[in-house]
Amino acid sequence: MGGSARSEIFASLRKTGRGETQENVQRERLSLGSAPAPEPPATEVCEAFILNVLKNQGSVDCVSNRSEAVQAIAHYLYAHFHNYRLVTGNDSRLGAMPWRDAGVLPRFGSLEAGEPVALSYARLGVVETGAVVTWTGKATPAANNFLPKHHIVLVDKNDLVLTMEKAWERIHHAFEKTGRARGINFIAGPSSTADIEAELVYGAHGPHRWHVVLLGDVPVDARNIASAAGSDQT
Amino acid sequence: MEQRRDTFIDNASAALKNLKQAERRDIIASFAPQIRAAAIDSFEGFGDLRSHVKKIRQHSLDNLDYYLSQFEKEAVHNGNQVHFARDGEELNSVVLDICQQHDARRVAKGKSIVTEETGLNSFLQSAGLSVMETDVGEYIVQQAGEKPSHIVTPVLHKSADEIRELFQEKHDLGPRDLHNTSDLVVEACNVLREHFLQAEVGIIGANALIAENGYCMLVTNEGNGDLCANLPKVLIVCTTIDRVLPRAEDATAMSRLLARSATGQPQSCYTSFYSGPRREGELDGPLETHFVLLDNERSNTLASNYREILECIRCGACLNHCPIYTSVGGHAYDSVYPGPMGSVLTPLLTSLEQSHLLPNACTSCGLCEEVCPADIPLPDLLRDLRHDESTKKLSAPRWRYGLKLHSWLARHPSTYQALTAISIGILYRLGRKRGGFSKLPFGSGWTSQREFPAPQEGTFMKLYKAEIKQNNGR
Numbered sequence: 001m002g003g004s005a006r007s008e009i010f011a012s013l014r015k016t017g018r019g020e021t022q023e024n025v026q027r028e029r030l031s032l033g034s035a036p037a038p039e040p041p042a043t044e045v046c047e048a049f050i051l052n053v054l055k056n057q058g059s060v061d062c063v064s065n066r067s068e069a070v071q072a073i074a075h076y077l078y079a080h081f082h083n084y085r086l087v088t089g090n091d092s093r094l095g096a097m098p099w100r101d102a103g104v105l106p107r108f109g110s111l112e113a114g115e116p117v118a119l120s121y122a123r124l125g126v127v128e129t130g131a132v133v134t135w136t137g138k139a140t141p142a143a144n145n146f147l148p149k150h151h152i153v154l155v156d157k158n159d160l161v162l163t164m165e166k167a168w169e170r171i172h173h174a175f176e177k178t179g180r181a182r183g184i185n186f187i188a189g190p191s192s193t194a195d196i197e198a199e200l201v202y203g204a205h206g207p208h209r210w211h212v213v214l215l216g217d218v219p220v221d222a223r224n225i226a227s228a229a230g231s232d233q234t
Numbered sequence: 235m236e237q238r239r240d241t242f243i244d245n246a247s248a249a250l251k252n253l254k255q256a257e258r259r260d261i262i263a264s265f266a267p268q269i270r271a272a273a274i275d276s277f278e279g280f281g282d283l284r285s286h287v288k289k290i291r292q293h294s295l296d297n298l299d300y301y302l303s304q305f306e307k308e309a310v311h312n313g314n315q316v317h318f319a320r321d322g323e324e325l326n327s328v329v330l331d332i333c334q335q336h337d338a339r340r341v342a343k344g345k346s347i348v349t350e351e352t353g354l355n356s357f358l359q360s361a362g363l364s365v366m367e368t369d370v371g372e373y374i375v376q377q378a379g380e381k382p383s384h385i386v387t388p389v390l391h392k393s394a395d396e397i398r399e400l401f402q403e404k405h406d407l408g409p410r411d412l413h414n415t416s417d418l419v420v421e422a423c424n425v426l427r428e429h430f431l432q433a434e435v436g437i438i439g440a441n442a443l444i445a446e447n448g449y450c451m452l453v454t455n456e457g458n459g460d461l462c463a464n465l466p467k468v469l470i471v472c473t474t475i476d477r478v479l480p481r482a483e484d485a486t487a488m489s490r491l492l493a494r495s496a497t498g499q500p501q502s503c504y505t506s507f508y509s510g511p512r513r514e515g516e517l518d519g520p521l522e523t524h525f526v527l528l529d530n531e532r533s534n535t536l537a538s539n540y541r542e543i544l545e546c547i548r549c550g551a552c553l554n555h556c557p558i559y560t561s562v563g564g565h566a567y568d569s570v571y572p573g574p575m576g577s578v579l580t581p582l583l584t585s586l587e588q589s590h591l592l593p594n595a596c597t598s599c600g601l602c603e604e605v606c607p608a609d610i611p612l613p614d615l616l617r618d619l620r621h622d623e624s625t626k627k628l629s630a631p632r633w634r635y636g637l638k639l640h641s642w643l644a645r646h647p648s649t650y651q652a653l654t655a656i657s658i659g660i661l662y663r664l665g666r667k668r669g670g671f672s673k674l675p676f677g678s679g680w681t682s683q684r685e686f687p688a689p690q691e692g693t694f695m696k697l698y699k700a701e702i703k704q705n706n707g708r
């Protein structure tokens with residue numbers, strides 16, 4: 001069935017197709033250029049990214065180094081769960097964090113039933129949409145993105161890109177070395193649904209809290225935006 | 235799609251009488267356009283983006299044979315099995331075969347309009363499989379034994395009270411508080427979580443296929459599609475051949491249009507790209523992945539004058555803005571695809587003979603085209619379908635003769651003007667005292683609902699000519 005269906009479908013498509021050579025098709029696509037992207041809400045990238053994360057109902061902590069990152073995560077865990085446990089993938093960058101300094105007890109692996117928090121280390125942050133990007137692999141089990149009640153995502157300031165086009169450049173570049181990942185996830189907020197009477201509810205199938213920890217030399221103004229929103233939320 | 239669509243008028247009349255549902259449609263008709271407008275107003279380049287994506291879509295469809303085969307090659311390279319299906323029956327059989335090869339008993343489904351089109355759920359269920367829709371709205375619709383009434387918000391027609399009652403009846407969970415909407419969502423998701431964890435097969439749709447790297451794009455807010463794509467051992471992606479785009483950046487450019495037009499967001503919560511089975515060292519993900527690519531009249535539509543409807547990105551904006559859809563709701567169309575886009579697509583996927591009433595569900599207000607992010611000339615396509623309907627003599631003879639008469643008169647302006655002057659004159663004289671008519675010969679369609687106002691003396695042309703004469707005399 002598959003074979004004859006395939007040949008029949010391609011035969012009818014060839015009738016309507018232009019029958020152009022590969023070079024011509026690719027040249028025509030190239031001539032169409034790239035899509036316009038929206039202007040960021042601020043000129044400084046961290047500020048723009050943070051504003052968009054907040055718009056997506058995320059919360060943000062800004063930290064300068066790994067030690068501060070661990071402290072901020074510990075603080076978040078205690079504030080929400082009164083303990084210091086979380087699950088995270090086998091990411092060497094996460095393995096090398098000074099967890100003990102803040103008493104955090106990470107379990108490295110894939111989220112299991114009853115575990116409410118997972119931490120992912122994003123490959124990229126997209127300023128345009130306030131999204132973080134992860135791709136599947138040992139370092140980022142999919143369950144850690146989609147099953148916890150709270151999803152914490154660490155993202156390096158150096159990994160912020162302005163647009164989704166720039167994100168693809170970086171993704172394709174990374175895959176040249178490693179091969180293509182099975183899944184690439186742009187995550188822009190906690191899971192939500194407005195299916196019942198158009199009332200927005202957070203925490204549908206996935207996380208109901210989404211917390212981004214931005215790591216690096218983040219300007220004071222951007223930090224202030226994040227902390228002001230944080231104090232609004234608590 | 236086996237439904238008959240000659241029931242549109244009866245369905246629409248019944249829907250208009252259901253005031254509770256009409257209230258909810260009124261809410262969506264005011265709320266959805268507002269959030270869409272706000273999202274678009276805050277993005278200055280939206281018009282340019284729309285034109286850019288339109289060109290990309292046209293280019294992709296012009297070279298669909300090339301891009302589809304490129305997609306197939308890349309998807310196979312990524313470790314997928316790619317199947318083609320000429321029609322719904324073939325798609326259903328391919329999917330069932332895969333399920334049976336794995337002795338699967340449970341299937342978790344993400345939202346997929348294409349599998350609604352093919353009737354996959356009932357097909358799999360009749361073969362003994364347990365199939366669960368996992369999008370909250372789709373799950374409710376499935377539990378109620380109904381069909382979605384909107385392509386983005388499928389359970390728009392049901393109130394929270396009705397859903398509460400449904401859950402009390404269907405979920406054997408004892409006494410509990412389901413007072414808030416969030417209680418209902420949590421309960422649905424808890425029930426579904428069990429199913430996710432037990433399902434052997436996950437089925438999802440795709441918003442786009444990417445030729446250059448063989449990935450599919452999946453856009454959701456709930457994340458249920460991602461659970462379907464990641465938890466079961468086998469993943470089947472069902473979509474149609476026309477969804478292919480050349481590059482990854484084309485898919486995300488399209489998602490910029492989609493999220494803003496559908497839900498007023500700059501980006502949906504989850505925009506995911508999947509291709510192929512679990513890689514070495516991965517802790518989760520399917521062990522086997524399939525793409526099933528359906529034609530079902532798309533290649534014929536591509537060869538027709540209606541090919542632009544294939545550029546639809548299923549955002550639902552034309553439904554939310556359509557005065558007919560927002561008055562009668564999705565079920566009146568008795569098709570998986572309601573509203574303006576459905577009134578074009580359904581006759582093309584079934585036949586005009588079966589569905590010729592749908593292109594008439596249009597006031598020619600033009601709003602659908604104005605808001606369509608894919609820039610599809612929906613009113614023109616609907617008009618052309620009505621023209622075909624008339625040419626094929628599918629519309630009522632009285633209507634066709636009336637149209638013929640109208641077209642003859644429009645081509646003979648002096649006769650047209652003379653006849654309208656006579657009838658306006660008569661109506662003016664008869665109606666000037668009462669101000670309107672509650673009955674009129676040939677006008678019962680109007681007067682059965684409301685008074686027909688008596689015209690002023692003289693036609694527009696008469697006044698216009700007098701004005702010109704006066705101006706020339708000055």
Ligand code: SF4
Pocket residue numbers: 495545546547548549550551552553574575602605606607608609610612
């Ligand atoms: S026809 Fe246009 S407005 Fe309607 S669903 Fe498709 S893309 Fe959206």
